[in-house]
Amino acid sequence: MIGNCQGRGLAAVLGLLCPDSRVRLLPVGRLxxxxxxxxxxxxxxxxxxxxxxxxxxxxxLPGGVSALRAQLPQLRLFPTLVFSGFHPDTIYVGEDAxxxxxxxxxxxxxxxxxxxxxxxxxxxxxxxxxxxxxARLGYLDVWDGAARAMxxxxxxxxxxxxxxxxxxxRRGCFMLNVNHPKLFVLGDIGRRLLLEAGxxxxxxxxxxxxxxxxxxxxxxxxxxPVAERxxxxxxxxxxxxxxxxxxxxxxxxxxxxxxxxxxxxxxxRARLSGVxxxxxxxxxxxxxxxxxx
Numbered sequence: 001m002i003g004n005c006q007g008r009g010l011a012a013v014l015g016l017l018c019p020d021s022r023v024r025l026l027p028v029g030r031l032x033x034x035x036x037x038x039x040x041x042x043x044x045x046x047x048x049x050x051x052x053x054x055x056x057x058x059x060x061l062p063g064g065v066s067a068l069r070a071q072l073p074q075l076r077l078f079p080t081l082v083f084s085g086f087h088p089d090t091i092y093v094g095e096d097a098x099x100x101x102x103x104x105x106x107x108x109x110x111x112x113x114x115x116x117x118x119x120x121x122x123x124x125x126x127x128x129x130x131x132x133x134x135a136r137l138g139y140l141d142v143w144d145g146a147a148r149a150m151x152x153x154x155x156x157x158x159x160x161x162x163x164x165x166x167x168x169x170r171r172g173c174f175m176l177n178v179n180h181p182k183l184f185v186l187g188d189i190g191r192r193l194l195l196e197a198g199x200x201x202x203x204x205x206x207x208x209x210x211x212x213x214x215x216x217x218x219x220x221x222x223x224x225p226v227a228e229r230x231x232x233x234x235x236x237x238x239x240x241x242x243x244x245x246x247x248x249x250x251x252x253x254x255x256x257x258x259x260x261x262x263x264x265x266x267x268x269r270a271r272l273s274g275v276x277x278x279x280x281x282x283x284x285x286x287x288x289x290x291x292x293x
Contacts, residue, residue, distance in 0.1 A: 002031070004080060007027065010189060013183075013186050078193060088134075094271050103260055109260065111137075117272055117277065122257050134225050164192075180219075182214075216242040217241045
């Protein structure tokens with residue numbers, strides 16, 4: 001199986017649900033170091049009965065997943081799951097090749113980053129985390145667009161998520177952050193991949209037996225006004241990636257904004273760029289909203 005950070009949990013799910021199988025995980029980020037191009041990767045994987053892969057581009061490995069798929073008839077694409085409905089404030093900052101760090105790895109608050117760029121202090125920035133501001137920024141109306149984007153991206157891989165998305169939504173918040181689904185989501189994906197491949201599948205819930213690998217990574221909170229909108233639990237408690245056996249670092253909102261500002265002050269201002277930040281800078285209404293905080 002070729003996958004990103006979602007692949008670790010999915011590989012565990014596949015091994016649990018189909019115990020007679022031998023699952024090998026190839027992280028997307030390590031492909032370039034493992035093989036020179038898609039043709040070499042195809043030669044290495046040709047002996048496997050089933051090859052599962054998330055999409056990856058030419059920049060990741062020459063030839064990309066399209067070239068690999070053309071040479072491996074047993075390859076089945078599965079989607080990379082991204083959904084911003086619960087976490088509309090989360091963005092990346094900087095260029096793809098040099099993303100700016102944050103207290104939570106590479107995940108930033110758009111509000112905190114833009115407030116810093118507008119010269120707001122931490123106290124004024126904290127005042128922006130309220131329902132009125134979220135409504136003005138569109139945070140309370142993200143769901144439909146995020147759902148369409150997620151389903152459309154999956155459909156491009158030939159993997160409709162219409163049924164699954166409805167079921168996940170009924171279970172409440174199904175994401176840990178914008179691109180880390182909870183384990184039961186990966187369980188549904190893994191079960192379906194095995195069934196569609198004609199393999200035997202244990203009739204069990206993976207989350208009952210497996211540790212959610214992605215819970216050890218960054219967990220972004222569902223802000224209370226957003227949570228109320230969708231009937232889920234909300235908070236302003238941010239969790240950093242765990243390191244070793246120690247308890248993970250948790251930030252309340254003041255601590256997270258303070259830590260973010262410390263990092264922003266230490267980096268060149270030019271690194272604090274991004275599509276949303278630039279769009280907000282060009283929008284007089286958004287500028288006035290922040291400047292009047």
